[in-house]
Every structure is written in C-alpha cells, then in structure tokens.
Amino acid sequence: MRGAAVLLSLALVATACGSSSSGIATPTTGSTGVTTTAPASTTTTGPGSTTTTTSAPVDLTRTIEGAKSGGTLRIAIEAESDGLNPTANNLAVSGLDMADAVLEPLFTWDANSEPTPYLVKTYETSADGMSFTIHLRSGITFTDGAPFDADAVIANVEGQLADPIISLAMRPGLDLKNPIEKVDNLSVRFNLSIPDRVFAARLSDQLGLMGSPKWLAAAKADKTLNQHPIGTGPFVFKSRILNQSTKFVRNPDWWRTKVYGTPVYLDAVE
Numbered sequence: 591m592r593g594a595a596v597l598l599s600l601a602l603v604a605t606a607c608g609s610s611s612s613g614i615a616t617p618t619t620g621s622t623g624v625t626t627t628a629p630a631s632t633t634t635t636g637p638g639s640t641t642t643t644t645s646a647p648v649d650l651t652r653t654i655e656g657a658k659s660g661g662t663l664r665i666a667i668e669a670e671s672d673g674l675n676p677t678a679n680n681l682a683v684s685g686l687d688m689a690d691a692v693l694e695p696l697f698t699w700d701a702n703s704e705p706t707p708y709l710v711k712t713y714e715t716s717a718d719g720m721s722f723t724i725h726l727r728s729g730i731t732f733t734d735g736a737p738f739d740a741d742a743v744i745a746n747v748e749g750q751l752a753d754p755i756i757s758l759a760m761r762p763g764l765d766l767k768n769p770i771e772k773v774d775n776l777s778v779r780f781n782l783s784i785p786d787r788v789f790a791a792r793l794s795d796q797l798g799l800m801g802s803p804k805w806l807a808a809a810k811a812d813k814t815l816n817q818h819p820i821g822t823g824p825f826v827f828k829s830r831i832l833n834q835s836t837k838f839v840r841n842p843d844w845w846r847t848k849v850y851g852t853p854v855y856l857d858a859v860e
Contacts, residue, residue: 650850662858670833673816675809676799677749677756686796691838691859693821695798696724696743697790705790709738709800709822719785724793726776730845732802733826740772745803747780760797763789824854835860 671685674692681689698708707713709730714723730738747770750760764770765781773779780789792798805820817830822845825838837860846852 650846651852653851653853654855657853657855659853659855660857662860663856664860673813674819674830674836675806675816676796676801677746677806678753678809678813678816680755681796688836688838689796689799689819689821690823691825692819692823692827693799693801694823695794696800697794697798699794705788705794707790710793713790715787715789719787720782722780722782722786722789723773724778724780726778727845728776729849730822731843732804732820732822733841733843734802734804734820736802736804738800738822739775740778741775742800742803743778744770744772745806746800749806750797756796825859828858 665687667684667687669682669684671679671681671688673679674681674685674689676689676693679685695708696710697705700706707724709727710724711727712725714725715721716723724743726739726743732738732742736742747760750756751764751766751769763782763784763786765783768781771779771781782789800821802820805815805818809815817832818827820827824841824844824846826841828837828839830836837858839858840854840856844852844854847854
C-alpha cells in the first residue's frame with residue numbers, strides 16, 4: 591500500500607477531528623487498515639464451467655467508537671500530478687493519494703493482502719480463465735447524478751484503452767477484439783487473451799478507479815476538467831491550485847452512509 595495513503599488511512603481514524611471509518615484496507619476512503627472478513631465463498635457452476643467467487647467481504651458498516659466529527663485533515667505529498675483522471679493521467683503515488691478521496695475502486699485489498707470486491711458485489715472467473723465477469727453493487731450514483739452501472743464501467747475501461755499511456759497497463763492480457771462487454775445493467779464481462787486467475791488485482795488501483803461517465807466525456811472535450819474528478823467516494827472535489835493545494839469536502843450523499851450508516855467524520859481533506 592502506498593506510504594502516503596497509509597498515513598491518510600491512519601490519520602482519518604486517529605485524528606481528534608474525525609475519521610472516515612470505512613474499515614477497509616484501501617486508501618480510497620481513509621481506511622483503518624483493518625478489515626472484518628469472512629472466508630471466501632467459491633461456487634462452481636456446471637461441469638467445470640464457471641467459478642463464482644464472493645471474496646472475504648469488506649466491512650461496510652464499521653464505525654469508530656468515540657470518534658468526533660468535523661475538521662480538515664491537511665496532508666503533504668511529495669509531488670504534483672498532471673491531473674486526477676484515471677483514464678487520462680499517470681496518477682503515480684501523489685495522484686492516487688488525491689484521487690482516492692473521490693474515486694472508488696472496483697476491488698480493494700483485504701487484511702490478508704488478497705483482492706476483494708468493493709464497488710463490485712461478486713465476480714466470476716470462467717473455468718478456462720479466459721473471461722472475468724463482475725456484478726456491481728446496486729443503488730450507487732456518482733456525485734453528478736450519473737448511475738454507477740455496467741455502462742459506467744465500460745466507459746472507464748474504454749477510456750483507459752484509448753489512452754496511449756494508460757492502455758499500456760490495461761491492454762495486456764485482454765482480447766482486444768472484444769475486451770469488455772455488457773452482460774446486464776449491473777454486470778460486465780472482461781474477455782481475456784490468456785488465462786488470468788488474478789485479474790481482480792488489476793482492478794484494485796488506478797485501473798479500477800471509477801469516474802463518472804459524464805465527467806469523462808466532458809473531460810475529453812475540455813482537458814482542464816481532468817483536474818476536477820467526479821466519483822462515488824466519501825469526498826467531493828472542491829478546489830485545486832496546481833503545485834499548491836487540492837481540497838475535497840465531505841460527500842453528504844455517500845452511498846455507504848445512506849445504505850450502511852457508515853459516517854464520514856472529516857469535513858474536508860486538503
């Protein structure tokens with residue numbers, strides 16, 4: 591896990607001003623670094639046809655006893671990023687540390703350093719390892735009102751594949767004739783060119799961060815919008831002055847607060 595992100599995770603939990611209490615081992619929402627997990631469940635359907643996996647789940651309901659709400663957490667990072675768009679910018683460490691406040695991943699990591707679903711609910715790997723199907727959580731929207739659904743995932747992946755730099759990380763192993771397809775409104779299938787039993791791990795960092803398809807489309811026409819990320823996370827973009835400061839404020843409509851009661855304690859991260 592990235593060093594600054596770990597610092598952010600610990601600070602969001604430990605500071606007197608509050609925490610994001612996500613209880614997940616990911617920098618995305620300011621985690622505690624500790625997860626409550628159950629044994630992974632694997633079901634094989636048919637004669638060696640499909641393996642359905644419900645990984646050790648992240649604890650979406652965790653709160654921090656005695657935590658107080660309010661305050662702004664200010665974090666120093668070691669470098670600037672040219673933008674915060676996971677389909678167009680090379681985020682590196684500092685870019686990911688900033689983007690993670692707003693953008694959430696399809697997969698995260700559990701306490702045993704295994705990829706586990708986050709925005710994804712369950713996933714399936716074909717018996718031959720040549721396809722990887724994800725089923726998304728329902729009822730999640732981006733902060734601009736766009737639904738988080740199969741079309742949104744496809745828009746993000748197609749954006750990555752179209753970028754000359756980001757595609758270098760996304761293209762390997764995919765069947766480029768038909769890399770991704772919509773199964774239903776909340777399911778997509780990745781078609782692979784070689785078997786890949788750990789494809790979920792690829793979708794746990796920049797390649798798995800999901801931006802609003804409305805924002806991605808607008809940013810294609812206006813590159814300055816790459817600085818203003820729109821996601822599903824616990825914070826929303828407020829302001830950004832390159833080489834000086836970037837500020838995110840609490841998302842009052844975060845899906846985990848609405849569905850699971852998980853609070854966002856901090857007023858802002860800067």
